[in-house]
Amino acid sequence: AFPYLSVGARLLSGEFAAAFCSSMEETTDKTQDISLAARIGLWVAGCMDQWGMRTSRDNPSFDRSRQFSYQCVPNHFLRTTVYSLAWGARYCGNRYWDSDHFSILWPLIAKGILFVPRRNEILSFSPVHLSMKTPPDQRYLKEGTDVKWTVFYDEQTEIENPLVFSHMNGSWPAAALTPWDYSRYASGIQDRRQNFMPPTPYGMVLITPVQQGIFVQKKRVRKSLADYLHPYYRNKLQEFITDGRYYYTADGTERYEANSRYYHRIESAIRDAARLLPLNVQGTGVAWACAQTAPTHLRLTLVDGGYLNPADRTATIIFHTIKPVKIQDILDHSIFPLKDGNTVKVPVPMGAFRFVDIELADPLPHTGKP
Numbered sequence: 001a002f003p004y005l006s007v008g009a010r011l012l013s014g015e016f017a018a019a020f021c022s023s024m025e026e027t028t029d030k031t032q033d034i035s036l037a038a039r040i041g042l043w044v045a046g047c048m049d050q051w052g053m054r055t056s057r058d059n060p061s062f063d064r065s066r067q068f069s070y071q072c073v074p075n076h077f078l079r080t081t082v083y084s085l086a087w088g089a090r091y092c093g094n095r096y097w098d099s100d101h102f103s104i105l106w107p108l109i110a111k112g113i114l115f116v117p118r119r120n121e122i123l124s125f126s127p128v129h130l131s132m133k134t135p136p137d138q139r140y141l142k143e144g145t146d147v148k149w150t151v152f153y154d155e156q157t158e159i160e161n162p163l164v165f166s167h168m169n170g171s172w173p174a175a176a177l178t179p180w181d182y183s184r185y186a187s188g189i190q191d192r193r194q195n196f197m198p199p200t201p202y203g204m205v206l207i208t209p210v211q212q213g214i215f216v217q218k219k220r221v222r223k224s225l226a227d228y229l230h231p232y233y234r235n236k237l238q239e240f241i242t243d244g245r246y247y248y249t250a251d252g253t254e255r256y257e258a259n260s261r262y263y264h265r266i267e268s269a270i271r272d273a274a275r276l277l278p279l280n281v282q283g284t285g286v287a288w289a290c291a292q293t294a295p296t297h298l299r300l301t302l303v304d305g306g307y308l309n310p311a312d313r314t315a316t317i318i319f320h321t322i323k324p325v326k327i328q329d330i331l332d333h334s335i336f337p338l339k340d341g342n343t344v345k346v347p348v349p350m351g352a353f354r355f356v357d358i359e360l361a362d363p364l365p366h367t368g369k370p
Helices: 006-014 032-044 075-086 104-112 138-145 155-160 260-278
Strands: 052-055 093-094 128-132 207-209 240-243 246-248 254-259 277-284 284-294 298-302 313-319 323-329 343-348 354-362
Touching: 052 075, 075 093, 075 104, 075 354, 093 254, 138 240, 155 254, 155 323, 240 260, 246 260, 254 298, 260 343, 277 284, 277 298, 284 313, 343 354
Parallel strands: 052 093, 128 207, 128 240
Antiparallel strands: 240 246, 246 254, 277 313, 284 298, 298 354, 313 343, 323 354
């Protein structure tokens, strides 16, 4: 939340975009999907020119009372790194890792198999984004910082203070989400656990600075969000505004509770907007990212997203606005035929990932600029 506080205003403005990198220590917290959408959102909005990811041995611990139950195995770190790089991460802070296990990573990057895109090459962002009003709500800030203590639960307070980003403090390890929580309707997850690789079945719903209306930052260096995105997104973006507790209209005249019917409107917008994307991917425990590598080629990265529970997965790729002529795994050269004209199923092995090249019948516009 720092960039959205008054002390972070110059950072939010993009004044120091070349100098700062949005990264995060996420040991024993439970909101990795929110962190991911927010950090990438700052990058894509022009507040920073890069973003980074970090792994540490206690990442698998979601409960402070089980702090030392961490798993010193490298596979979830490797998959998280592959996933983050496929979303354009430029810095990887990896600790307590097995260098032999990770040795597969560097040739994949060097040979272009694991494609690390620029922000204007990514095509797996939802056209819907949730913008953060400044300053954020105080209760939201408190909940987001009390992540390690397990004694702050108060039933009446919870009932009286529904939040857009809920169940964040240390009282909620592995707890089910509320129906109105961003993580449920946007990230596609069900509980507060290790959601380092959320399924985002309708595309990643970015958390960004406000773009339209009275809450827009007045003094800023950065351009509008659309200027940094792939040109495919022009005239497709839809913005909703929150302070972490309430939703607001762009003109500031109306405010809605987090658990009001308003969240249904956002959820419907996200689902509808998925049909504007070239494709989206669905499947239990499947994480994905898609970027353009050439005028008629897309690179789809599929990852077993089960951080604590790796398993064989099946990804269902749904094509909307593009016509693929060939869908092929880059490593084993498997070809996947279309089913019913617009869907294809791709198996993702347990604890692994696949890199799929999608050849298009017609080129997509491509700027070639950072």
